[in-house]
Amino acid sequence: MNIAWKEMKKSKAKFMILGSIVFLVSLLTFMISGLANGLSQESAGLIKDLPAGQFYMTKEADQTYSMSRVDRRIQKQILSKEKDATAFSIQMGFLNDGDGKQQSVAFVTATSSKQFKNVEKGEIVLDKSMEDNGIKIGDALTNNQYKGKFVVKGFVKHSKYSHASVAYISMEDYKEIYGTDEMQLIFIPEGGTVPTFSGMGSFSNQQFLNTISSYKSEQMSLNMIIWFLVVISGMLFAIFFYMMNVQKIGLYGILKAIGVKTSSLFKIMWTQMVFITVIALSIAIFLSQIFTRVAPTGMPFSLTTETTVQLSIVFLMIGFIGATLSGLQIKSVQPLQAIQQGEV
Amino acid sequence: MIFKIDNVKKSYKNGEVTEEILKGVNLILREGELTSLVGASGSGKSTLLTIAAGLQPASDGQIIFEGKNLTSMNAEQVRKIRAHQFGFVFQFAHLVPFLTVEEQLLLMLDVSESKLKIREQKKEVDKILKLVEMDHRKHAYPSSLSGGEKQRVAIARAIIHRPKVLFADEPTASLDSKRSKDVMTLISHLTKTLNIATLIVTHDEEMLSFADHIIKMSDGQILQKV
Ligand SMILES: Nc1ncnc2c1ncn2[C@@H]1O[C@H](COP(=O)(O)OP(=O)(O)OP(=O)(O)O)[C@@H](O)[C@H]1O
Numbered sequence: 001m002n003i004a005w006k007e008m009k010k011s012k013a014k015f016m017i018l019g020s021i022v023f024l025v026s027l028l029t030f031m032i033s034g035l036a037n038g039l040s041q042e043s044a045g046l047i048k049d050l051p052a053g054q055f056y057m058t059k060e061a062d063q064t065y066s067m068s069r070v071d072r073r074i075q076k077q078i079l080s081k082e083k084d085a086t087a088f089s090i091q092m093g094f095l096n097d098g099d100g101k102q103q104s105v106a107f108v109t110a111t112s113s114k115q116f117k118n119v120e121k122g123e124i125v126l127d128k129s130m131e132d133n134g135i136k137i138g139d140a141l142t143n144n145q146y147k148g149k150f151v152v153k154g155f156v157k158h159s160k161y162s163h164a165s166v167a168y169i170s171m172e173d174y175k176e177i178y179g180t181d182e183m184q185l186i187f188i189p190e191g192g193t194v195p196t197f198s199g200m201g202s203f204s205n206q207q208f209l210n211t212i213s214s215y216k217s218e219q220m221s222l223n224m225i226i227w228f229l230v231v232i233s234g235m236l237f238a239i240f241f242y243m244m245n246v247q248k249i250g251l252y253g254i255l256k257a258i259g260v261k262t263s264s265l266f267k268i269m270w271t272q273m274v275f276i277t278v279i280a281l282s283i284a285i286f287l288s289q290i291f292t293r294v295a296p297t298g299m300p301f302s303l304t305t306e307t308t309v310q311l312s313i314v315f316l317m318i319g320f321i322g323a324t325l326s327g328l329q330i331k332s333v334q335p336l337q338a339i340q341q342g343e344v
Numbered sequence: 345m346i347f348k349i350d351n352v353k354k355s356y357k358n359g360e361v362t363e364e365i366l367k368g369v370n371l372i373l374r375e376g377e378l379t380s381l382v383g384a385s386g387s388g389k390s391t392l393l394t395i396a397a398g399l400q401p402a403s404d405g406q407i408i409f410e411g412k413n414l415t416s417m418n419a420e421q422v423r424k425i426r427a428h429q430f431g432f433v434f435q436f437a438h439l440v441p442f443l444t445v446e447e448q449l450l451l452m453l454d455v456s457e458s459k460l461k462i463r464e465q466k467k468e469v470d471k472i473l474k475l476v477e478m479d480h481r482k483h484a485y486p487s488s489l490s491g492g493e494k495q496r497v498a499i500a501r502a503i504i505h506r507p508k509v510l511f512a513d514e515p516t517a518s519l520d521s522k523r524s525k526d527v528m529t530l531i532s533h534l535t536k537t538l539n540i541a542t543l544i545v546t547h548d549e550e551m552l553s554f555a556d557h558i559i560k561m562s563d564g565q566i567l568q569k570v
C-alpha cells in the first residue's frame with residue numbers, strides 16, 4: 001500500500017507548505033541566477049557568445065588586453081596561416097546622437113571574420129539596445145575624436161561589453177579615433193591543435209574572461225550570491241524535513257512496532273521528498289521560463305535551460321541529502337517510546 | 345505450548361546504580377488461552393510484555409516461540425516474527441492518522457506479507473471488521489472515531505494477519521466500564537475462535553473474569569499463578 005501517497009492526500013496543507021517553501025526558494029534562486037547571468041552577459045556578452053577557441057595577446061601586455069598591441073607583421077603572418085583567425089580591438093568610448101545626447105559604447109573593430117560584424121568606413125553597426133533607446137537606421141552619430149559622422153547601418157542582438165552597447169566600426173575609423181591600427185587581440189576558433197606564436201600569450205575563452213579583472217570580480221560576487229542562496233535553501237530544506245520527521249516520530253514508532261521495515265519508512269520519506277521537490281521545481285522552472293519571455297528588454301536577465309537543469313539537480317540532491325540526514329532519526333526511533341508516549 | 349518466557353531478567357542503568365526491574369520471570373502462554381497479568385503500578389508488567397513481544401531486549405533469560413529463542417535473534421529476524429506472528433494492542437489505539445479504518449488493516453496485511461490478492465484482502469478486512477462490529481465505519485479516519493471504536497479497530501489490526509500470539513497492555517484503560525467489557529469480551533472471544541495465545545495486562549479487577557489464567561506480579565517477580 002502506498003502510505004507515502006495516502007499521507008500526502010490526507011495532510012495536504014502540511015505538504016503544500018513544504019512544497020511552497022521549496023518552490024519559493026528555488027524560484028528565488030532561478031531568478032537571481034537569471035539576473036546574475038544577465039549581468040554577466042552585459043559585462044562580457046561579446047566574448048561569451050564567441051565559439052570556443054584561443055585568444056592571443058602580446059606577452060608584454062601582461063594579461064591586460066588593453067595594453068596589447070599586436071605587431072602588424074605578426075598579425076599578417078598569423079592571419080595568413082590560420083584562415084579562420086581574426087584580429088580585433090575593444091575600446092570604451094562615447095557616441096553623440098543628433099540631440100547631442102552622449103552614450104557610452106564599446107567600440108569594436110575587427111579584420112573580416114564570421115564572429116564580428118565588419119563595416120565600411122563611416123558606417124556603424126550597434127547593439128539592439130541602442131535601437132530600443134530610440135536610434136534608427138540611417139541616423140548620424142558623432143564622436144569627439146572623429147571628424148566625420150557615423151551612419152547607423154544596422155543592429156545586432158546581444159552584443160554588450162562592460163555594460164555598454166557594442167558599436168562596430170571600420171579599422172580606418174578606429175585608427176582615426178584611437179591613433180593606432182595595431183589590433184589588441186587575435187582570436188582563432190577551435191580547430192583541434194592550439195597553435196603557438198612567439199611573443200604571444202594564448203588564452204582559452206574562460207581564461208581570457210578571467211584576465212578582465214572587472215568581469216572576474218563581478219562574476220565572483222554574483223556566483224557567491226547564487227551559491228549562498230543554494231546553501232541557505234539546502235539548510236531550509238533540511239530544517240523543514242527535520243521538523244516533519246520530528247512530528248512523525250510517534251507514527252514511525254507505531255509503524256515499527258507493527259513490523260514495518262525501517263527501509264520502508266525511508267522509502268516513504270524519499271517518495272514524498274522527490275514528489276514535492278519535483279512539483280515545486282517544475283512550477284518554479286515554468287514561471288522563471290515565462291519570466292525570461294516577458295522580462296522587460298532593458299533588464300539584464302538570462303536564464304539558460306542548462307543553468308536551470310543544473311540548479312534543479314542541485315536542489316534535488318540537496319533535498320535528498322537534507323531528507324536523509326534528518327531522516328536518520330527514523331533509524332533510532334524505538335517502537336517502545338512511541339507506545340509509552342500515548343496517543344499520536 | 346507455543347510461547348515460553350524463561351527466567352527473563354531486565355535491568356536499567358540509572359546513572360551509577362543498576363535497577364533490576366524483572367528478576368527472573370517464568371511464564372507459559374498456550375493457544376486458545378487468555379492469560380491476565382496483574383500487579384501494582386511499577387511492578388514490571390509492561391516491561392515484561394514488551395520484552396515478550398520483542399519490542400525491547402531482555403538483559404538475561406530466553407523467550408522461546410515455536411522452539412526458537414527470540415533473544416538470540418537479530419533485529420530483522422525479530423521484526424519478521426513481530427510482523428507475521430504477533431499482534432499488539434496498547435492502552436491507546438495508536439492508529440495511523442492518515443489511513444481509513446479499512447486501510448489500517450490492509451497496511452497490516454501488507455506488513456505481514458499476506459499472500460492474498462487485494463480483493464481477497466478486502467474481503468478479509470470486511471470479515472474482521474464485522475467481528476469487531478466496525479464494518480459500518482470502514483471508510484472513516486481515526487480522528488472521527490470514539491475511543492472505544494478506535495480500540496476495536498486496533499484490536500482488528502492486531503488480529504487481521506492471524507497472529508499466533510496477541511499482546512495487550514491495558515487495552516481498556518481509556519474506556520468506560522461498558523466499553524471495557526465489550527472489548528474484553530471481544531478479545532476473549534477472538535482468543536478462543538482464532539486459537540490465539542493471549543497475554544493481557546490489566547488493572548481492572550472486573551476484567552479478570554475473562555481470564556483463563558491470572559498471574560500476579562510484584563516487584564519484578566511472579567507472586568502467584570491462579
Ligand atoms: N526505560 C526505562 N528506564 C528506566 N526505568 C524504567 C524504564 N522503563 C520502565 N522502567 C521502570 O521499571 C519499572 C516497571 O515499569 P513498568 O512500566 O513495567 O511497570 P508497570 O507494571 O507496567 O506499571 P503500570 O501499571 O503503572 O503500567 C518502573 O519502576 C519503571 O520506572
Ligand SMILES: [Mg+2]
Pocket residue numbers: 389390391513
Ligand atoms: Mg504498564
